[in-house]
Amino acid sequence: xxxxxxxxxxxxxxxxxxxxxxxxxxxxxxxxxxxxxxxxxxxxxxxxxxxxxxxxxxxxxxxxxxxxxxxxxxxxxxxxxxxxxxxxxxxxxxxxxxxxxxxxxxxxxxxxxxxxxxxxxxxxxxxxxxxxxxxxxxxxxxxxxxxxxxxxxxxxxxxxxxxxxxxxxxxxxxxxxxxxxxxxxxxxxxxxxxxxxxxxxxxxxxxxxxxxxxxxxxxxxxxxxxxxxxxxxxxxxxxxxxxxxxxxxxxxxxxxxxxxxxxxxxx
Amino acid sequence: xxxxxxxxxxxxxxxxxxxxxxxxxxxxxxxxxxxxxxxxxxxxxxxxxxxxxxxxxxxxxxxxxxxxxxxxxxxxxxxxxxxxxxxxxxxxxxxxxxxxxxxxxxxxxxxxxxxxxxxxxxxxxxxxxxxxxxxxxxxxxxxxxxxxxxxxxxxxxxxxxxxxxxxxxxxxxxxxxxxxxxxxxxxxxxxxxxxxxxxxxxxxxxxxxxxxxxxxxxxxxxxxxxxxxxxxxxxxxxxxxxxxxxxxxxxxxxxxxxxxxxxxxxxxxxxxxxxxxxxxxxxxxxxxxxxxxxxxxxxxxxxxxxxxxxxxxxxxxxxxxxxxxxxxxxxxxxxxxxxxxxxxxxxxxxxxxxxxxxxxxxxxxxxxxxxxxxxxxxxxxxxxxxxxxxxxxxxxxxxxxxxxxxxxxxxxx
Numbered sequence: 001x002x003x004x005x006x007x008x009x010x011x012x013x014x015x016x017x018x019x020x021x022x023x024x025x026x027x028x029x030x031x032x033x034x035x036x037x038x039x040x041x042x043x044x045x046x047x048x049x050x051x052x053x054x055x056x057x058x059x060x061x062x063x064x065x066x067x068x069x070x071x072x073x074x075x076x077x078x079x080x081x082x083x084x085x086x087x088x089x090x091x092x093x094x095x096x097x098x099x100x101x102x103x104x105x106x107x108x109x110x111x112x113x114x115x116x117x118x119x120x121x122x123x124x125x126x127x128x129x130x131x132x133x134x135x136x137x138x139x140x141x142x143x144x145x146x147x148x149x150x151x152x153x154x155x156x157x158x159x160x161x162x163x164x165x166x167x168x169x170x171x172x173x174x175x176x177x178x179x180x181x182x183x184x185x186x187x188x189x190x191x192x193x194x195x196x197x198x199x200x201x202x203x204x205x206x207x208x209x210x211x212x213x214x215x216x217x218x219x220x221x222x223x224x225x226x227x228x229x230x231x232x233x234x235x236x237x238x239x240x241x242x243x244x245x246x247x248x249x250x251x252x253x254x255x256x257x258x259x260x261x262x263x264x265x266x267x
Numbered sequence: 268x269x270x271x272x273x274x275x276x277x278x279x280x281x282x283x284x285x286x287x288x289x290x291x292x293x294x295x296x297x298x299x300x301x302x303x304x305x306x307x308x309x310x311x312x313x314x315x316x317x318x319x320x321x322x323x324x325x326x327x328x329x330x331x332x333x334x335x336x337x338x339x340x341x342x343x344x345x346x347x348x349x350x351x352x353x354x355x356x357x358x359x360x361x362x363x364x365x366x367x368x369x370x371x372x373x374x375x376x377x378x379x380x381x382x383x384x385x386x387x388x389x390x391x392x393x394x395x396x397x398x399x400x401x402x403x404x405x406x407x408x409x410x411x412x413x414x415x416x417x418x419x420x421x422x423x424x425x426x427x428x429x430x431x432x433x434x435x436x437x438x439x440x441x442x443x444x445x446x447x448x449x450x451x452x453x454x455x456x457x458x459x460x461x462x463x464x465x466x467x468x469x470x471x472x473x474x475x476x477x478x479x480x481x482x483x484x485x486x487x488x489x490x491x492x493x494x495x496x497x498x499x500x501x502x503x504x505x506x507x508x509x510x511x512x513x514x515x516x517x518x519x520x521x522x523x524x525x526x527x528x529x530x531x532x533x534x535x536x537x538x539x540x541x542x543x544x545x546x547x548x549x550x551x552x553x554x555x556x557x558x559x560x561x562x563x564x565x566x567x568x569x570x571x572x573x574x575x576x577x578x579x580x581x582x583x584x585x586x587x588x589x590x591x592x593x594x595x596x597x598x599x600x601x602x603x604x605x606x607x608x609x610x611x612x613x614x615x616x617x618x619x620x621x622x623x624x625x626x627x628x629x630x631x632x633x634x635x636x637x638x639x640x641x642x643x644x645x646x647x648x649x650x651x652x653x654x655x656x657x658x659x660x661x662x663x664x665x666x667x668x669x670x671x672x673x674x675x676x677x678x679x680x
Contacts, residue, residue, distance in 0.1 A: 001548050003275065012550040013495070013509050020496045020563065044538045047552060049500045132346055141371075159367040159587055161374045161674045164601055164664045182355075184346060 004191055008041065010163075011179040014142055015045040015126065017165050018177040019052065022124035025177075026053045026082070028113075030128075031066040032214040033199055036073075037188050038128035038180055040197055043077060054079040055116060055125075059108040061096035061216040069200045084116035097218020104216075117174060126177045132184045144176045186237050193230045204228045212237075275346070276479060279357045279373045279405075281396035282382030287413040291382060291451035292345065292356055293323025295472070298458035301347035323451065351477045366620075366636055367587045370399055370674065378407035378479040380472075385418045385448070388428045389435055395621040395636070401439045402583055402638065402676060404654055409475050410436075410443045416450040420463040439623070445475040485547035488512035490521070490569040491657055493603035494561060498552070505536055505552035506561050511603060511659035513569065515553075516544040523565040525576050525648035530555040564605045566650040566660070574660060575679065576648045580609070582663065582675030584633065584641040585620065592633040592641075592665075592673065600643060602663035608646040609665070616640045641675070653679040 001009070019025060027042055027050070029035045042050045056070055074081040086094075089107040096104045117125070129140065143165040145158070158166075165177075180188075192199055202211045209222040210233075227233040280288045296302040314321045345356050357372035373379065379400050383393055400408060410432060418424040425448045436443060447456055448467050455461035456471045470478070490513030498505045515521070515532060522529045535542040536552035545551045553567075561567075568574060580600065586592055592611060600609040617630040617639040626637065633639050654661030654676045665673040 001546075006548065009509065009548055009550050016495050016507060016550070045550075046498060047500050047505060047536060048538045051498075159371045159671050159674070161371065161664050161671065162658075162662055164671070166601070166664075166666065166669075166671060 011041045012045045014179040025124040027126040029054045034128035053082045055082045057084045059096045084112045086112035096216045124175045128180045189234045275353045275355045277355045277376045279376035279379045283390035283392035286382045286384040287451045290323045294451045381410045391621040408443045410446045411449045415448045416453045422466040485512040489572040492567040494565045507552045509550045512657045514546040520570045521567045522570045524650045528559045530557040578645045580643045582677045584675040586633045588672035594631045599666040609643040612644045613642045614639045
């Protein structure tokens with residue numbers, strides 16, 4: 001069994017385990033490469049039929065190409081798509097890219113998700129985060145409980161042994177499930193290549209620029225690159241000396257924004 | 268270059284608090300150029316802001332609390348690579364409260380590095396961690412004797428700690444492949460041979476790491492597949508599971524334990540394809556010729572070589588809850604996808620995991636971080652194997668009120 005097979009098998013096991021334990025479950029799809037890989041793994045887990053909803057958190061500030069991609073593949077893959085928007089905050093004038101990075105992410109993403117979870121009564125959420133993305137994400141478990149305020153008590157996490165995933169305690173409202181935790185950025189691209197997965201064209205270089213990580217339009221910057229194929233992207237990442245999320249401003253603005261966001265329930 | 272077929276090798280770093288795990292990992296990341304310059308400068312900036320001198324340890328301890336307390340809080344997974352292969356390192360913390368995180372990390376690892384301070388020698392956590400490695404069946408262990416710079420690189424310190432260690436490790440049945448004198452802080456014997464210790468002629472840490480072997484292939488063992496779930500898509504009933512061991516082919520007869528009902532494999536399903544055969548580690552769906560009743564927790568096995576079905580499970584148990592285990596207490600056992608009500612019938616050979624001293628030969632309770640041989644009585648039959656033969660069916664967890672309170676390893680004679 002090669003490395004990608006091993007990664008895939010572990011992820012499929014986690015996804016099936018999650019669905020077995022939680023019927024009120026959904027998967028989060030940001031339209032980026034990781035969550036699109038996650039959608040593919042969910043399709044594989046259930047022989048092409050994802051038996052739960054797919055949530056897209058829409059801040060209203062995504063790239064046009066992302067919306068196009070979302071609508072095309074939601075249809076092709078017959079996804080039960082839920083679009084989550086914090087319309088109340090938007091009506092109040094909260095706008096992505098205005099004010100500090102903390103408020104808009106918290107309102108338009110975290111709170112949009114909270115509202116959506118409450119409305120549908122989801123007890124578990126599958127997310128495509130990876131350990132190698134950011135220091136704080138390295139601390140995550142595969143099944144990670146969140147309390148009523150969506151808080152993540154990372155100092156007191158339950159033990160997780162072998163492939164026994166379980167996370168039930170009295171005060172938790174939902175469990176976050178992370179089937180891609182053990183993948184790296186290069187793994188994701190190699191898998192995209194192997195599976196011949198459609199991936200948003202923003203990732204591929206155009207006029208010397210490409211996006212390495214996709215977020216909201218105002219705070220996502222492209223990197224200098226000539227990588228216009230998956231192979232070239234893989235080569236580029238291998239040689240890269242900067243980190244994947246360097247183009248995502250909420251990670252850098254204040255030293256601890258990411259940690260604060262994450263503790264409050266950010267993805 | 269790395270062979271595409273190989274997967275990332277998982278190693279865990281264990282040892283007493285402050286003996287230098289994070290420093291060694293930080294050093295390995297830098298010396299193998301596995302960390303981005305951006306990350307190093309980010310950490311340097313934070314150190315500057317906090318008025319501290321940059322240390323390799325801070326690369327690992329990339330969190331506020333950790334930097335403030337100077338301890339690693341949780342099991343983090345970090346990747347690094349050498350010319351030979353890629354590694355995933357799990358930084359297991361040394362602080363006593365976080366032993367359950369160390370166990371979480373070690374349960375995912377294929378090999379371990381045990382770090383001991385050249386000055387302090389074996390400490391409480393050294394013993395506890397080594398004991399857990401042995402308990403979890405980790406056979407591949409390298410010992411590094413760190414902070415040699417603090418003892419002026421003297422061979423006599425190395426010899427003294429080495430002797431102490433070997434005596435101790437022998438008791439818990441660990442045979443280290445190498446015992447390497449290093450200074451993680453200064454970089455001696457990590458990526459390159461140290462000029463400060465001419466008396467040491469064996470491998471550096473990186474060279475020693477390359478000697479670790481990949482986990483054994485379970486495809487040639489008897490076929491076992493714990494049933495994970497049942498799906499019905501397009502009017503077809505699919506029985507899903509991950510193969511724990513062995514290989515299955517279309518047409519093979521399988522027996523579902525504990526019920527014992529049998530049928531033959533009609534198809535082996537994956538998304539958009541049907542397979543002729545599948546082996547250990549693969550997640551598959553199967554359909555059967557006969558419409559027999561199958562449920563989650565059943566174990567599909569080859570009919571001519573069946574595992575043990577029993578209502579008595581004897582395991583080496585490590586207890587991870589503040590509330591002790593009491594004899595006769597009702598708990599749930601989870602072994603692969605089996606979920607069965609159990610109670611402890613006897614607790615013997617109860618030991619303290621740090622002193623490794625026997626607390627009681629026969630006991631009525633087991634407290635946090637203690638280890639014992641526990642005989643569990645199950646409400647229904649459980650399918651088990653020896654951990655060293657088929658790990659998936661030789662290990663289990665115990666659940667109390669929804670929380671994981673213990674892990675156990677089964678050894679059959």
